[in-house]
Amino acid sequence: MSNRTEIATLGEFGLINHLTESVKLQNESTLKGIGDDAAILDYKDKQVLVTTDLLLEGIHFDLTYTPLKHLGYKSAVVNFSDIYAMNGQPKQIVVSLGISKRFSVEDIDEIYAGIRLACDIYGVDIVGGDISASLTGLCISITCIGEGEKGKIVMRSGAKDTDLICVSGDLGAAYMGLQLLEREKHVFNGQKDFQPDFGGKEYVLERQLKPEARKDIIQMLHNENILPTSMMDISDGLSSELLHISKASHVGCRIYEDRIPIDYQTAAMAEEFNMNLVTAALNGGEDYELLFTVPLTDHEKIEKTEGVKLIGHITKLEYGNYLVGRDGGEVELKAQGWTAEKGM
Amino acid sequence: MSNRTEIATLGEFGLINHLTESVKLQNESTLKGIGDDAAILDYKDKQVLVTTDLLLEGIHFDLTYTPLKHLGYKSAVVNFSDIYAMNGQPKQIVVSLGISKRFSVEDIDEIYAGIRLACDIYGVDIVGGDISASLTGLCISITCIGEGEKGKIVMRSGAKDTDLICVSGDLGAAYMGLQLLEREKHVFNGQKDFQPDFGGKEYVLERQLKPEARKDIIQMLHNENILPTSMMDISDGLSSELLHISKASHVGCRIYEDRIPIDYQTAAMAEEFNMNLVTAALNGGEDYELLFTVPLTDHEKIEKTEGVKLIGHITKLEYGNYLVGRDGGEVELKAQGWTAEKGM
Numbered sequence: 001m002s003n004r005t006e007i008a009t010l011g012e013f014g015l016i017n018h019l020t021e022s023v024k025l026q027n028e029s030t031l032k033g034i035g036d037d038a039a040i041l042d043y044k045d046k047q048v049l050v051t052t053d054l055l056l057e058g059i060h061f062d063l064t065y066t067p068l069k070h071l072g073y074k075s076a077v078v079n080f081s082d083i084y085a086m087n088g089q090p091k092q093i094v095v096s097l098g099i100s101k102r103f104s105v106e107d108i109d110e111i112y113a114g115i116r117l118a119c120d121i122y123g124v125d126i127v128g129g130d131i132s133a134s135l136t137g138l139c140i141s142i143t144c145i146g147e148g149e150k151g152k153i154v155m156r157s158g159a160k161d162t163d164l165i166c167v168s169g170d171l172g173a174a175y176m177g178l179q180l181l182e183r184e185k186h187v188f189n190g191q192k193d194f195q196p197d198f199g200g201k202e203y204v205l206e207r208q209l210k211p212e213a214r215k216d217i218i219q220m221l222h223n224e225n226i227l228p229t230s231m232m233d234i235s236d237g238l239s240s241e242l243l244h245i246s247k248a249s250h251v252g253c254r255i256y257e258d259r260i261p262i263d264y265q266t267a268a269m270a271e272e273f274n275m276n277l278v279t280a281a282l283n284g285g286e287d288y289e290l291l292f293t294v295p296l297t298d299h300e301k302i303e304k305t306e307g308v309k310l311i312g313h314i315t316k317l318e319y320g321n322y323l324v325g326r327d328g329g330e331v332e333l334k335a336q337g338w339t340a341e342k343g344m
Numbered sequence: 345m346s347n348r349t350e351i352a353t354l355g356e357f358g359l360i361n362h363l364t365e366s367v368k369l370q371n372e373s374t375l376k377g378i379g380d381d382a383a384i385l386d387y388k389d390k391q392v393l394v395t396t397d398l399l400l401e402g403i404h405f406d407l408t409y410t411p412l413k414h415l416g417y418k419s420a421v422v423n424f425s426d427i428y429a430m431n432g433q434p435k436q437i438v439v440s441l442g443i444s445k446r447f448s449v450e451d452i453d454e455i456y457a458g459i460r461l462a463c464d465i466y467g468v469d470i471v472g473g474d475i476s477a478s479l480t481g482l483c484i485s486i487t488c489i490g491e492g493e494k495g496k497i498v499m500r501s502g503a504k505d506t507d508l509i510c511v512s513g514d515l516g517a518a519y520m521g522l523q524l525l526e527r528e529k530h531v532f533n534g535q536k537d538f539q540p541d542f543g544g545k546e547y548v549l550e551r552q553l554k555p556e557a558r559k560d561i562i563q564m565l566h567n568e569n570i571l572p573t574s575m576m577d578i579s580d581g582l583s584s585e586l587l588h589i590s591k592a593s594h595v596g597c598r599i600y601e602d603r604i605p606i607d608y609q610t611a612a613m614a615e616e617f618n619m620n621l622v623t624a625a626l627n628g629g630e631d632y633e634l635l636f637t638v639p640l641t642d643h644e645k646i647e648k649t650e651g652v653k654l655i656g657h658i659t660k661l662e663y664g665n666y667l668v669g670r671d672g673g674e675v676e677l678k679a680q681g682w683t684a685e686k687g688m
Contacts, residue, residue, distance in 0.1 A: 037577060038426050038427055038430045040393060040430070041394065043387055043392055047375065047386050049382040049385075050385065050436065050438060051381060051383070051438075053474055054442055057479070060476070082381040094394060096397075128395065130397055132404070136480035137480060139398070139400065141483075143438055143487035144382075148384065150386075155380050156381075
């Protein structure tokens with residue numbers, strides 16, 4: 001059995017020291033991190049990007065099958081993804097944790113280890129936060145600050161008629177991973193050491209439990225001298241995000257079913273679950289891929305770009321938002337219904 | 345009976361629109377607020393300050409006696425206070441809310457109205473956030489971004505031997521307000537329209553339920569050309585904060601019991617509760633007054649300054665941290681034990 005240190009034995013200041021004493025700062029823009037009333041940053045001639053995410057136990061994550069270190073990693077990465085989606089670079093985060101008595105110091109270490117690993121990989125500094133007792137479940141609130149170059153920040157609102165619609169990676173895998181975990185949940189619920197056989201399904205599980213933000217795509221676009229006209233990250237599903245871009249840009253869109261990138265594991269899982277594959281890819285959510293539009297003149301560059309797929313094009317507003325099926329039939333894209341949470 | 349609109353009737357995007365559609369931006373540094381993956385800010389030659397606070401139901405607030413509008417107001421103001429404590433100006437906040445089913449749209453409107461009122465009064469823009477369902481209680485996480493002038497930002501670490509120790513306002517009132525509310529809690533618990541008689545106790549209640557941040561003191565110091573050598577806001581009690589300054593500045597301190605500013609209502613309440621008044625003032629917490637040190641040469645200026653009291657002086661590290669009693673006896677200042685939450 002693993003050690004269990006009660007949080008009360010450290011006290012709250014003790015816990016903060018324990019978690020943060022070895023935090024090293026790596027960004028020039030971080031002048032002062034943890035240890036005062038506020039962190040001090042200097043962005044010089046860069047613009048500042050700010051995004052925040054609140055993750056609540058039982059709503060955004062289920063600790064039955066979510067390792068705490070993965071949870072910490074994902075909590076940080078989903079914020080980085082929002083900054084990349086503005087064509088920016090995440091630089092700092094502040095991390096607030098609400099912790100119920102059920103959690104030990106070792107548990108919190110695991111969450112923090114995941115957050116720190118994500119920060120190391122993506123080059124982000126932890127510069128502050130808050131730790132609190134919680135009467136109920138675990139609560140993780142992270143705000144990420146990033147930098148963007150003047151004139152290079154990409155919003156949702158810049159898509160123009162004839163622009164090409166692109167997505168990075170593939171879609172629907174995180175959603176299928178979630179379905180798989182939920183199905184197996186009763187099997188390993190309460191059995192700490194039981195491990196269901198997930199052989200051959202590693203990819204969809206990793207997409208759900210330990211997603212990555214597409215820093216590489218942002219770097220690649222920069223290297224190729226491609227500046228998207230609009231961009232978002234796909235957290236609520238392609239369909240929902242496309243409608244956001246259309247609305248913010250006052251345009252319509254056509255995307256093509258046979259163009260939507262889907263991994264074979266996602267397809268296999270959809271078949272196993274007897275689910276519509278395209279629906280999963282359109283509405284699944286939590287892909288954290290980038291959806292962006294580029295001018296038609298970037299067509300050749302994009303076609304040559306690895307890891308990016310051209311899935312359709314922007315139209316005039318009056319043509320609406322449609323998915324063109326393999327048979328040529330058109331289906332209007334619909335916004336999803338209520339989901340657990342939505343960033344502003 | 346008041347109207348009750350279920351949050352599900354609006355949906356989540358609907359709720360966000362409802363809350364934010366009339367948000368107006370007032371700061372030059374806010375280029376883009378709510379509505380994209382991240383807010384865009386431009387701080388030009390100013391430095392950026394970041395602070396965050398997590399407030400959880402049952403830990404930081406008790407809805408039995410806390411009006412939702414006051415709660416929203418306080419949630420914002422405690423963050424502003426941290427920015428002022430760096431000698432900065434709060435400019436933007438992002439607001440995340442975790443909401444259980446028990447709350448109606450009207451309830452959330454009340455919280456948001458309080459946050460917006462605070463923002464209006466202190467000149468702060470709401471530039472983003474997150475809204476989520478919560479399986480349990482109410483959760484409010486606010487991150488505040490502010491600006492500071494290069495070379496004028498004041499940390500905890502700059503206090504020097506012989507510096508004067510000053511506090512704004514008076515201490516212990518918020519703590520006595522909390523004692524009063526807790527005592528009366530059983531009386532109006534569950535009785536919506538019952539109002540206990542708080543006549544003559546308005547000040548301590550207001551200090552607990554609707555504190556203000558000392559923007560005015562920061563302005564006054566600026567006008568008087570006083571740049572503190574160190575500064576903090578008093579959220580955990582004077583004693584605890586003084587020890588933070590001593591530790592960060594590698595100094596000791598002497599403060600004088602008869603110098604500690606206490607309101608007569610606080611004194612009356614302490615007597616009614618048979619509590620030690622000085623203990624309440626030293627350890628009470630939630631005062632949100634400013635504690636700062638100034639060079640000895642600013643003595644005359646500080647003596648003339650309204651709303652600021654000189655309570656002692658900084659010493660060499662080896663002299664330790666002491667309270668000098670009315671009788672001349674010295675008591676070592678001790679850190680408080682575990683409290684519900686602590687900012688980093």
